[in-house]
Structure formats: C-alpha cells, structure tokens
C-alpha cells in the first residue's frame with residue numbers, strides 16, 4: 001500500500017499517527033540521508049512486507065512445520081533459499097532470523113557451547129556489538145578475545161590477528177562489522193582459521209549488497225558462515241537476518257535459529273526477501289552497487305578537499321569514517337550540527353578513540369541511500385564539501401543557512417527511489 005492510501009485510512013481513525021507518517025515521509029524526502037546502514041527499501045520488496053503472508057504462522061522449516069496450511073509459505077521459503085544459493089554460490093541458507101543480531105546470536109548458539117572462545121574485531125576498530133561486546137549476549141555467554149587495527153594504517157594487521165589466534169586458540173574467528181571502510185583479506189583469515197582449527201565467520205551486513213552486485217569480492221568461498229541484514233546496501237526492508245553456510249553446518253545453523261534463538265519466522269518478511277533476491281540478479285542492481293562504491297569515493301574526496309581527515313584516508317566500500325575537526329568537540333556535536341542543516345549522519349567511535357560511545361571523535365557517512373535516490377559522483381562530491389563547510393562554520397548562521405538552501409535544492413531534485421534502478425520500470429528483468 002502506498003503512503004497516500006495508508007494516510008487516507010489512518011486519517012479516518014488516528015490523526016496523531018497519520019501526522020507522524022506524513023511528517024516522516026516529508027523528513028526523509030527533504031534530508032540528505034548519509035547513514036551508512038540506511039537505504040530506501042526496494043518497492044518490489046515492500047509490496048510484500050506486511051502483505052497477507054503476515055497472517056500465517058510458519059513455525060519450523062519447509063516440510064517440517066509445527067502447523068498446517070503452509071503450502072505457499074513452504075514454496076516461498078524454498079524459493080528464497082534457492083535464490084540465495086544462486087546469488088552467492090553458497091551451499092545452504094537460512095533467512096528466518098528477525099534481524100541480523102538474532103542471526104549472529106544463532107550462529108554462536110549453533111556452533112559454540114557457552115564459554116567457548118570467540119576472536120573478533122573490537123567495537124572501536126569497527127566490529128559489531130553482537131561479536132562479543134561485554135554488554136551483549138555474545139560477550140556475556142562466551143569467552144571473547146579481540147583484535148583491533150594498526151595505529152599506523154588504521155587497517156587490520158593480519159599478522160597481529162594470527163599472533164592472537166595462535167595464542168588464544170579460538171573456536172570461531174569473526175571478521176567484518178559496522179564501521180570498517182576497507183576490503184578484508186578473507187583468504188588470509190581462512191589461512192589463520194585453518195591453522196588454529198577455528199570456524200571462519202564473516203559478518204557482511206554492511207557490504208552484502210556490494211557483494212551481490214559484484215562490486216567487491218565475496219567472502220563466501222572462504223568462510224564457513226556469512227551473516228547479513230537486508231536493509232543496508234542490499235536495499236531491502238529493515239529486519240531479517242540471513243545466514244549462509246556450508247552444507248555440513250546446515251543442521252547446527254538451522255537449529256541455532258529455531259528452536260535455539262526464536263520461534264516462528266515472519267512469512268511476509270521471507271516473501272519480501274525472496275523477490276529482493278531476484279532483484280539482486282538484475283543488471284540494474286549491479287549498476288546500482290557499482291555506483292554506490294563510486295559515490296562513496298566521491299563523497300570521501302569532497303570531505304578531504306575541505307581538509308577533513310578520514311580513517312584509513314579513504315574507502316573501498318560504501319562507508320567513510322570522518323575524523324571531527326579541532327573546532328568541533330565530539331561526533332555528537334557534529335551529528336547534531338549536520339542534522340540542523342538537513343544532512344543525516346551518525347556519530348561513531350574511531351580506532352583508539354579517547355571519547356565515550358555517547359560522544360565519539362568521528363562521524364560515519366555512506367553513499368547507499370543517496371545513490372538509490374539517483375545521486376552520482378558530482379553530487380556526492382559536493383555533499384562532502386557541504387559537510388566540511390558546515391563543520392568549519394558551526395557558529396556562522398549565514399553560512400549554515402546557505403548550506404540548508406543547497407540541501408533543499410539537492411533533495412528536491414531526486415525521487416525517493418530512482419527509476420533507473422527499478423527493473424520493472426526499465427522492463428529488463430532477467431532470469
């Protein structure tokens with residue numbers, strides 16, 4: 001149902017919520033969205049999210065449900081799994097988890113006993129809280145050792161990872177996370193995992209769309225397990241955690257998800273992802289993902305030309321980590337200042353950060369959402385400049401007003417989902 005029809009129905013019953021829906025639609029349209037984990041969900045998948053499939057209980061797996069009447073839902077789940085296998089060349093896939101943190105917890109539940117050892121990247125180096133942060137399920141129930149990045153290059157030091165792995169003999173090694181802008185050497189991680197007899201798990205939540213579109217290399221040939229969410233670069237709706245794994249781990253992984261971590265999955269969520277995976281195989285999708293990478297490089301260049309310093313001095317992906325300049329006290333101040341001119345970012349810990357996670361010394365920005373709206377390198381470069389101008393002139397109302405006017409003009413130029421990325425508009429669906 002489109003926003004207009006939803007609004008019409010809501011207005012008859014709940015004005016408060018109708019106002020908020022209307023305001024959200026306006027806000028998303030009139031701001032430059034740069035949060036690296038956000039995107040605009042594909043209309044093909046949102047037409048199934050919240051559809052009639054939401055009425056159906058499907059506890060269990062296709063052919064082994066604990067309820068009856070699941071014929072269509074079985075077909076859809078099997079189709080989604082087949083599409084995942086084709087898209088990523090994996091041996092097995094599970095897409096029942098309600099989100100990627102549940103998928104990540106299910107991997108631990110399926111492969112490890114409580115107290116066994118995890119080796120993962122620390123949060124400040126770009127890891128994720130579900131990889132063993134002390135306040136998360138993973139940190140409370142498992143024995144966690146972590147690696148960071150080199151102080152000099154701000155990138156993973158693979159010899160340091162090997163040293164820790166040999167000393168600590170983890171049962172599982174995790175790479176990938178939420179704030180690492182560079183490519184990861186999966187072959188080197190595989191070698192270390194084999195040397196110490198550990199599973200290799202790649203959390204590809206941020207970069208999975210780039211992988212699906214062939215814009216960066218895939219971890220699937222190297223990893224025992226790959227997990228991801230569907231709302232980031234993949235460009236699906238929020239929610240749904242996917243686990244890809246080797247055939248030999250199928251039963252452990254499936255049991256880790258159900259009954260290990262959750263009960264019945266959402267059938268409408270699975271249906272929406274099934275069509276999304278088909279969309280991921282189109283030419284438009286691949287072009288989009290290559291554009292995301294080019295746009296992130298242009299955004300990084302724009303920031304650098306304004307004198308801003310970047311973690312690792314750039315990016316290989318969709319994501320850029322900006323160090324706040326000296327006149328700004330924290331990432332939090334930068335985030336609020338940028339929001340005041342209509343540029344949406346998030347404060348982010350940097351490697352070796354001296355500030356708390358509530359303040360931070362950096363902001364994280366990314367190109368997926370504005371690329372979905374249709375922006376190309378020239379616009380992204382300009383947006384990088386606007387970030388620099390805003391941060392450098394935090395007390396100059398005239399300058400900030402001018403930036404705001406430019407943000408208005410930029411956002412007016414674009415639809416929420418550019419026609420060029422929609423395979424049904426272009427009529428070129430393959431397969």
Ligand code: DSN
Pocket residue numbers: 037128178
């Ligand atoms: N992992 C968090 C992020 O990267 O923003 C939430 O999805």
